[in-house]
Amino acid sequence: MPIKATCDECFTTLSVGSQHAGKIARCKTCGAKVRIPAAGEEEEELLSSGQALSSDEDEVPAPRRSQPKPAAARKKKPVKKTDSDGTSGKVKSVLVAVFVIGLFGLRFAGRMSKHWKAYQERQAQNGAPQFSGGAQPAEQQSPTTNASMFDASATTFGAPAQTADASALYSLTDSPIQPPTFSPATFREIPTSHAKAHLQSVPTPGASPGTLMTLGVYLPPGEHEPGSLPCILFAPAGTPLIHGNPLDGNPENPEFAPYVRAGFAVVEFSLDGWYDRDNPSDAAAARAYLQFSAANAGVKNADAAFRFAKTLPSVNPKQIYIAGHSSAGTLALLYAAHQPELAGCIAYAPQVDVEGHLREALSDPRADTALPGIRAFVKRSSPDSHISQIKVPVFAFHATRDDVTSCAKTRQFCGQLQQSGGIVKFVEVPGDDHYQTMISPGLKNGIEWVASRGGSVRSVAADAPATPSGGFSPSPAPADVAMTSPFRPARGMSEPASPASSPFRPVTATPEPASIVPPAPTTEPPQTTMVEAESSLEVGKRVLAPRGAKWMGAEVMEVLPGERVKVHFLSLPAAFDAELPWSHVRLPMAEAAIGKDDVETLRYNLVRVPQGGVSTVKQPTEDALLALEGYLPDSLDIDVRNKRVSLKVVKGSAAESEAMLALVRGQLFVTPFTPTRRR
Incomplete structure (x- = not known):
């Protein structure tokens, strides 16, 4: 009785005699090795086990087909498959793994890496080459071979030179980005309820050919004396730390709006190496990495924003801080090591160990070929490589059981910074959330820290107790948050307790939800209707709600008075739940x-x-x-x-x-x- 098996490389179904059960056949279509299921073994069980092909097992002749192939076809050698962007499927898997693992954090990385490694092992024992870019190792490739996986714009500047010394600072004078001049001719005014907001309409060339940097300026309402405003430099978060980000253009962004309300000027800046996750490709991924690394992990962008802020008439040039959350907090610490003229640095839930964060993703030996210089780059771009070089005051904030970045590592980082003579204040609050604790009480604590350092800011409404000082007094670990959503399982992550020798003390504070309503996207989602009656918003119903500049799937958590509704975004933690007016919600039509x-x-x-x-x-x-x-x-x-x-x-x-x-x-x-x- 014949046994059927499917080739993992080209998905061709093969049929061989039962006497070959448990052996290996060679696919006639692409030449790859295919394991034949043993007697009574289902193919699904074989694949799901991740069992690798063994080179010392018996190999059976390639199965014959019922229809003989033409002679011309029999003489043809298998052709290596490539994608439309000119890269092999194996290279694409490397880049996808690095970008996806970096983006979704170590929890997802552990799961992704497990499956990825099993797939790699099977590929390796199938005879797949362990390098990318064709049939020759990287050291033997010509420049054009290595560049072929990128488009023309990427090859004009190539991979950045990386020093072996991870503690070496990037140069601020080597090909710096030239910031624009603030004027109505280059910046357009945009409506906002709390600020004089302007976005740059004529982008500035970035650090490498083909890149653009945009800036946003947010000033408190009213007239301001020259040099009267402290200023916050702010970069968008949400990257895997190997590519950049554009501005989202949201003047009501809850991550920086409180600064403006407190009397700060805010300069928002983009990071070179934009990567469109809606249209992913190997060429785009490699190009984004090269552009981001050419901008020294965003250090050049931050320095351009710093020099730009110093030219704003109402900004005090001696009161310029850099602040950021998550990946932007990582950049804030990195730039603080490079720019001693900063008044200070504010980092909320930063990733202080970039190399450790990406270790699983970069375990593949082909990563250096797909992303040239990546290993040296992540070491040099990690804040923990530059602890002794940070000479400006630092405020760090983290939730004890943050489920994306490690509070323990931030606590350790701050301790080492203090031991090296740095000025640092670390605030730790209970909770397992990465975002909402930053919104409240994080931002309030950061603003109060600036005020304590002489920054002239408006008072902030008390939404959390004042930060205690003194010796270490650990608070009990909070219980796990129960997830009642039918779309999402409960979380059960833990964070190491604060060591008794820690000079920092956790803050006992209860985060409050953000009350800022984001503007609805300008484009309507197709095949949806607006909410016209409360009866269409029962609890648990799937709806679409705005998140940034896009619509996302959400579920109704609670119908509120005044034609408002509380929604939970299905792909995000509960901290991102929002209260929205009906006008911001759409009902998807049934199929x-x-x-x-x-x-x-x-x-x-x-x-x-x-x-x-x-x-x-x-x-x-x-x-x-x-x-x-x-x-x-x-x-x-x-x-x-x-x-x-x-x-x-x-x-x-x-x-x-x-x-x-x-x-x-x-x-x-x-x-x-x-x-x-x-x-």
Whole structure:
């Protein structure tokens, strides 16, 4: 009785005699080795086990097909498959792993790395080369070979030179970014309820060819005497620390609006190396990394913003601080080591150990070829490589059990900074949240710290007790937050307790939700309706709500008086829950009410069956898809036998471009659909 097996490389289904059960065959389509399931062993079980091919096992002749191939076809050698951007599937897997792991943190990294390594081992023992870029190792490649994975704009400046000394500072005078002059001709005024807000309409050339840097200026209402305002430099957060970010253009951003209300000027700046996650590709990923590293991990962007802020008439040039949250907090600490003229640095929940954060993602030996100089770059761009070089006062803030970045590492970093003679204040609050604790009480504590250092700021409403001082007095660890959402499981992460020798004392404070309502995106999501009656907003209903400049899937948590509703964003922690007016909420139409011409079926190849089988990932993947604007619920179909995945989305919606990343989040490793070749 013949046994069927599927090639992991080209998805061709092979058929061999039962006498070859448990052995290895060679695919006639692409030449890869294929393990034949043993007698009674299901192919799904073989794949889900992650069992690697062993080189010392018996190899059987390639199976014969019922229809003989033409002579010309038999003589052809297998052609290495490449994607549309000119890179091999193996290289793409490296870049996807690095970017996705870096973005979603160590929790996701651990899971992603486990599956990625198992896949690599199977690929290696299949005879796959352990380097990228073609058929020759990196040291033998010509410059054009190595550059072929990038587009023309990337090859004009190449990989940045990285010194072996991780503690070496970047140069602030080597090809600096030239900031613009503030004037109505280059900055457009935008409406806001709390500030005189201006965004740059003529972008400034960045640190490398083809890059652009934009700036935003936010001033408190009223007239200001020359040099009367302290200033905050602010960069957008949310990167894996190997590419940059554009500005979101939101003047009501809750991460910096409190500074403006407290009487600060705020200069918001973008980071070179923008990466469009909605349209991912290897070329874009590599280019974003090269541009970000050419800007010295954003240090050049921060310095351009610093020099720009000093030219603003109302800003006190001796009262300029840099502040940031998460990845932007990492940059704040890094720039503080480079710029002794800063008045201070404020870092909320920073990643102080960039190398450790990306260790799992960079464990693949091919990463250095895909992202030239990446290992030296992450070491040199990590704040913990420059502790002794930070000469400006530092305020650091972290929740004890932050589920994205490590409070323990920030606590240790601050202790080492203090021991090296630095001026540092570390505030630690109970909680397992990465974002909302920064909004409250973090920002208030940061503003009060600036005021204590002589910054002239307005009083801030008391929403948390004053920061205690003195010896260490650890507070009890808070209980885990119970997640009652049907879309999300409960979290159970723990953080090491503060050591008794710590000079810092946690703050006992209860975070309060942000009350700022973000503006709705300017574009309407397709195939949705507006809320017209309270009856359409029952608790648990899936809706679309604005987050930044895009619509995201959310669920109704509570219907509030005054035509308002509390929503929970399905892909985000509970700290991001928001209270919104009905006008900011959209109701997705049911599939039956949408015309067939407005529905798109997306298809993918399934690379491998997850450990534990499809049943273990079906619901998490469905949940990840529900967070996308335009996904049609319950349309996900996983065909294990044919190694296919399909789902339905609304044409023109964000789900068209974001679905593949959502599948990866759900642990379904897929590639764009390519039909199996029939002969």
